[in-house]
Amino acid sequence: MTPKQYSTPSVRQLSAVVDNMAGSVSEGRMRQLRMVVDMFGRAVGRDEMPKRSSRTAEQLFTWAALRPFWDLAAAGELRHWEKDLGKPLPVTTLRVVRNCLEMLAARVLPQGKRVRLPELEVPVLKATVGGRALDSLYRGMVDLAGRGPLVRDGTALSVEDRARVLAMVAVLLDAAPRSGEMAAQSLAELAPGEVAVGVRRRSQRRDEYRAAEVAAMTGLHPRTVSMILAGQGHDRSEATETRVLEASNALPPVPEVEWFELREGSRVAVRRWLEVRQGLVDQVPLTGQRTALWVSLVPSKAGPAGLPLRAQGLRQGYARGVTALNWVMAGEYGWEPLPTTMEQIRRSVDVVPLLEPPV
Template structure:
């Protein structure tokens, strides 16, 4: 929606401000800012909002307008889709909206003028799991991979699905990659004999043992630094994110590639997946598409079976597999349900990279 399509002059002006920021902020942030413009459009004119909020963009950024706007937003009354109206905004979305308000306030208010912004609690990261649970996860995945086809509540896990899942979990437990780092892996990231795996860490990230160092250098809390380094930028303000990234830039640069040894069981799991994978990619028309380590199993909007699996697809596959493992193991003595989010498992792993890359 362009600025000319909004009825209130204040919202049209705000939309024009966001349009002018194209190229100055990331595409993701631009979409978030446009989302907030739409929320203002749905707020202006409501009984809760002051009448003058429709006049100029500056009137949107007074506490008299921001307070009812925030209350409506948090209550889910300003959602884009009518069917979702009334569903409270999750804390992460509240954080995004609040950060966007801060950015927009800097753009529309005169220099030196500030406005009170709503506060959002900074949620704690979800709990990690213990070493016994990690061992149980691997043993459970091995058992799951050896069973027949599994189907329950509309979820089906084929042999291929279970082979891929076991290999992904094995690599996670040995190298602790993020879903995006898994999605970026290719066949060249496996050492000869599948004895080690390479992970291309993002340069803006820092290993867990440097979080305290980064936090001290940036003069922010440890949890704030961990949120930025972990990619959870919606949890912190833009100012905090920039301070943490600046601190990382002052540290010794991280290696572009880190190699991690694969345990014998992990090697077996990866080889099993490679055999499955080979059958999937053989019929692909493009050679370039045949290099990805993790590929799709069924046709999708992305393409035919065998195309590179994206980060979201990896997370979905993991969640589907853990859900299946939890219901297969339900009732087993001592079994505690495992989290279906990869990040909770990844942060539980203490992976130590090799000092030198394996011989070619």
């Protein structure tokens, strides 16, 4: 959206500031900054915002304007799509918005002027799972994969579903990918003989990884390092910035794909899924859609079975499998129901990538 398309001077000025940042920040960050400008465009003029927030970009970064802006954004009232209005923004998106506000304030406000930014609540993470429970999860899924039809409370877990969820659990335990990273996996992320699996880390994850390394080298706080690497450390001394950037440049590039060894049982589980998967992708008309490692089992509005599975579908498939396992094991002595969210399992495992990609 160009500055002329905004109705108020303040947002037009802010948009021009973002235009001038092109080339100095990544394309991904530019998209995020434009998203925040669009959100201001939808906020300014509402009853909650002070009238003077329409005058200049500097007025957008007063607490009188930022407080109602943040409340509206967090409540989902500034979303782009009308159908999504009122859906609260997730913490991850709010973190992006706050980071962008910090970057924009440094460009808009006079040098040395401080800005009060909204506080972001730290989410309470769900409890992790102990090693014995993780072993029970894998053994239980192996047993579940060989059982007869499972139907309960209107939910059916087919043989194909069980083969897929067992392979998913195996990869989750051995490589600890996020659901989005798992959804992005293709056959290219399987080493020959299924001895290892690759995880293509998202840019945010790579940034976190690099910041942690540089913080360890320099002795600085990881947040300070993250801000400088993101171009936000304007209130830090030149010596500190130089120290961080020199340490970062001395490190080798963060690998786009990290490889993790698969245990023998995991290899068997993945091979069984590949057999099931092949029969599914043969139904897909376009060969370009047949490369995803994780695919759908039944036709849907998106198309036939065998299409690439999205992160939400992965999470739902995992939840169905663990729910079925909890059904089956409910009467067993000492059994404690396992969490049905992939994230709790992912944070429960400690995985170490291979030093070199598999040959």
